[in-house]
Amino acid sequence: MNRFDLIYLILAIHLNTAALAENYQNIWAVRIDGDVYKAKDVARSNNFEFIRKASFSLDAFDDIYILRHKDLPNNHRMKRQAVEHDQILKNDSSIIWFEQQRSAIRVKRSAIFPSPSKSNRSISQNEKLRNLWDTTRQFMFSFGMNQNEVRHQFNDELWPSQWHIHSSGFSRFDHGITRVWDMGFTGKGVVVTILDDGLEWNHSDLHANYDHNASYDMNDDDPDPTPRYDLFNSNSHGTRCAGVVSMIPQNRKCGVGAAYHARIGGIRCLDGDVSDIVEANSLAFRNDYIDIYSASWGPSDDGLTVDGPKMLAQMALERGVAHGRKGKGNIYVWASGNGGSRGDNCNCDGYVSSIYTISINSVSESGHFPWYAEKCSSTLAAAFSSGAFSDKKIATTDIHNTCTREHSGTSAAAPLAAAILALVLEANPNLTWRDVQHLIVCTSEFSPLLDERGWRKNGAGFLYNSRFGFGLLMAQSLIQMAIRWDPVPEKYICIVQPKQLFPQEISTKGDMLRVYFMLEQNQGICPIRFLEHVQVKITLETTRRGNSRMFMFSPQDTMSILMYPRLKDNSRQGFRNWNLTSVHYWGENPVGLWRLYIQNSQKDGSILKLTNVQLILHGIRQPGGCFNHRPFRRYLNEDLITQVTAPVAEFNENSPEQFDAFFDNYE
Template sequence: MAGAAAWLRLWLLLAGASCCLSGLSIYLSSWAVRVPAGAREAERLARKHGLLCLGQIIEGEHYYHFKHRGMVQESLNRHWGWHVHLKREPKVQWFEQQTLKRRTKRTIAVVPTDPWFHKQWYMNNDVHPDLNILTAWSKGYTGLGVVLSILDDGLERDHPDLSANYDPLASYDFNSNDPDPQPRYNLWDENRHGTRCAGEVAAAANNRLCGVGVAYNAKIGGVRMLDGPITDIVEAQSLSFRPQHIHIYSASWGPEDDGKTVDGPGILALEAFYKGIANGRGGLGSLFVWASGNGGIHSDNCNCDGYTNSIYTLSVGSATQSGRVPWYSEACASTLTTTYSSGIKSEKQIVTTDLRHRCTDKHTGTSASAPLAAGMIALALEANPALTWRDMQHLMVRASKPAHLQAEDWALNGVGRKVSHHYGYGLLDAGDLVDLAKKWTTTRPQRKCSVKVLGQTPSPPLLVSCKEVSTCIGRTRHIRSLEHVQVRISLSYSRRGDLAISLTSPMGTKSTLVAIRPYDTSNQGYRDWSFMSTHFWDEDPRGTWTLFLENKGDAYNTGFLTSFVLQLYGTDEDMTARKIAASVVSECVRRDSEGACEGDAFYAFQHLCLSYCPPRYYNRSRRSPSLDRSPHPAQVCATCHPSCYTCRGDTANNCTACPPFCTFHELSHSCSPPAYPSVFPSKPAAAHRQHLIFIVLAILLGGGLLLMERWLPSLHVMAFLRWTQPTGPSAWISRGFLQLQRWAQVCTVIVQVEEGGKFLLQEQS
């Protein structure tokens, strides 16, 4: 069997047909199976069909890993026998045979000319500004009490500069299914990536070895998951590993940065993200830090990477020592912040631990930027462990500065912050980050408003001037201050890389969702793909939103836009009016004999006293025997019922807000169980006849533009468009057919948000 797998690999190599370059899928003898009846039933089903049940994939969820040892491990074809068997099992709700995924470590090979490893220029004031880590250390924050895990190719746990901070509970090997994350050694030391990333975060201090980590008193673990077959199962297991123990997950990898790939997490990895932000860290949310990508040399765009453009990850870009855009850096609207990394050969690189107990000053790429940010986040968590996953994103927006970073696209957004597609909001400042963490009160619960611009059947006539959409009416969905904005679209296009897409907010901020990608020759377009932008942070969403689709290539490029959904995330609080003054954290308030904070201003939470109780907790006062003579009762943060996000008591009927993916019942003050979005495919509905409007995008240098109304089964699409032309539009309408007689440059979709959260769709011709 091993020989057969080797011949398969050889055939693929000789044919030049890797799974991602030719479109072929490599199937493994491994299945993800959803069995709601539980582990015992899953084991019974596995035995029945001659498979091994390797256990639960995501803690607390009924997904199980089935595997067959005796068959060919890799194949170009599905194993249809087991497919049929599992499909017939009534207790199997869903299953998926696993396929190999190509994931590349985001590192680069550059011959350096840098000084030795003790010259950590990015945090010792050799450059100005640096990451201001010395200021955070001077305030006493070194990552103590915070646990991080590096999701990568392993971790050299016995490295003398890592062993003191190594945490076995934050470590596992999902490639070999054992608790030891030690990397596999070879002559090329190709599995050094994880050990290098770990040293940036938590290399020990004052031991005369290598350099020092940003959070040198934090605990560090490693999950070995990149040195073997990478599947949705492996990614989900890694992302969901011990979420109540691990606070921060750092990942410096993703789909290939080749300028032509559009790929993201699978069904199981998506659910791991959902559960992580909803339940991780005691319900405050796991923190996922991600390198933005190294595809700059291929004109890649990190908005085509479903990991970096997720609202649940903190995407980190890179800047060189001189404040320039590195040659490998990808520009995109989802990047939130930036730290330093390598540049050209004459510029310094990053100092860290290396394999075989060595040190290096040659760590490079956005792979090096993300762990630096993860270490800085650990400093902020030590300062205030009550921060939620969204709080941390708010802090990073505010603690990032344009500084000396050079780019032509710096622009002021609607609330006066400078933002760039290369750097996000700028260079992250550790001193500011910990200072803000100490003063930050919890952001109000996340609100989401979705408007389906295309996807419903329009009523005749074909063109209308105004259409009201009541998607976001009501106090539970109204957004005052934006956080993330997503555009989810489906379209075909004759050459995908020629299409540039941008979004303009009501406050005038224009964000490029995807720029041209010269190497992307695909004619597949985008299939229900979500682009994300952080550029509208804290803006008011009310007004007109405009989506631009522009052909930058051949005049005869054509395509069909079949779906467009605008998704707004934010809060009902006016974040621009928030006052940040006194510290909400006090380590000096006296405690009573039972650990409660004395006085009426602070509440006991973990090892701190806070002026507020975070989500999942509520303020409770109690009289302590040691405080009988005190005029003030003792204050504690007591735990809410697990179903509540915020509450007034510890029962299920005392909720005041619900966790992510849950619905609040106002009459009972309770929350529904979580309903995670699109966890697994639903069965297709019966076909029926509906309208379809084709939007033919032939939109530059002489391409005629058409809107056609036709009858096709099972499709629901509604178009509200404004087409911008150099000489103004000229149109005639006959029997549902609209032709623009001038040559169009840009297709524009307009969505208007009214006062009170109502959406209007406008079309002008």
């Protein structure tokens, strides 16, 4: 590794990692049977200091409080849990639950691009090509080569670079955002908050849309989300994400936000110790006021981490969708991750694979799957972002009141999706969080991405792909369907137990554990007839976690790959009550035999031991949304479907020597 690459690597780590080590903090989250006065009394009697209630949202954590131990420094960090202090709390009968807080590793999801060449000349030539591209595009605008774009000719300096909004020139597709603007929807009345490293709210291209009521600094516990400035500009990420949503048009500054009349807020939560309580407070903050939360971060995308929301953050998500937006549910948009080059799988990220979040992957301007993107079964849809080094990135705001054309990765795709959903909520503010997910499934489009392999049709007629979910978000189609949307009915959850007894164990390459679930056609047992999410909750002990490959067939023979082998994952911890989520069965009838396969993909003597597993089905009994019509889904170009869904050989569970070839062909 040369000196340049070493410096580059150090900068990459510094700029993208919110916390570099997991340490215990002198902070305890405590659930107490009683009010604030009781909590203060409990703290005092146990030599703790009462800090405050756990949340800024009145209904989110009504009986959870934050305590600090008086004998430890306020900023104390410990490698090990303070067991002796825990024991004191255990002995107090007023305490229902408690947990000492830890600082978690959370990484921002901008793609770090390797040096394209050791020569500075190559970089400058690429910059010249980029400038030539913008000049050419501006020339085409001025001569009216695209009538739609002439109507939307803005004087903002980076507008010609916003290829993801307008498809003039050589880009084949965009999200249809300008056509939605023509319909009169620009995000008015919708509040979007960026959960990140801060927001430069006084930026001249954001200030007019800034909403202080949707903003807070969770790291320093004050109302000002302004980022901390340093030599490396390491806290520019949140300001960049915000610009994608809500840059102000026609002010000769930067560009135009995809929802340029949406109100924009920022929560500073990544520039400090990121604990469960910090995440929970961020996810629950003013959830009756904020409509959409956008998060472009998560656990490390290193190909060896399995992590997700802890108890309080999980509770915040659950209560956000149940009570936020005055009962309609908050919309949580999450970047799916940038660990593709490291063999990562976003089903190992509990934020991305949550049923409460909308997981968004990236598509390059040429319609390809980027080198950094991850494949997994929980991704719902895709939005444009950066691709290869020569592909254009996303133009947006930057700190110090500057602009950039370098926003990248799934970090840029998620706020773009959030902006599109802001347009949707303006068109129909009565949509619930589940309505929004159904709309995405029913309108996302495969045809801009037809050059990519892996497209399959499920038993309900929806095309799906482990790279892109149900396809590219299409703003105009979303709006048109949202305006006449028939709300989806009440959701049911069914838990199906396996037919086998456990534990089961395998140790040889190609060997498989076979698990069967039978759902009888009895509405008294499970009333679901149209599926939404399907989860496999699994406890798998292993001597090498990364060797496990897991996939499942539905009764309608739809296959979903729940977990790919991860070559870097040497962990012996396995999966402990971990939810593997798939959206690939959306709309199917779940009645019948489900087949789950767990394979040891390597011949290295490693052992996989399955100790517990459940099938969890989410869905509805009566049709709603686009399920009211047959077929459920009509695509822009139906003739292309047979071309992109080439048949694959039938899976034979008794021929392990054919598995690798089967999966190579399938994906």
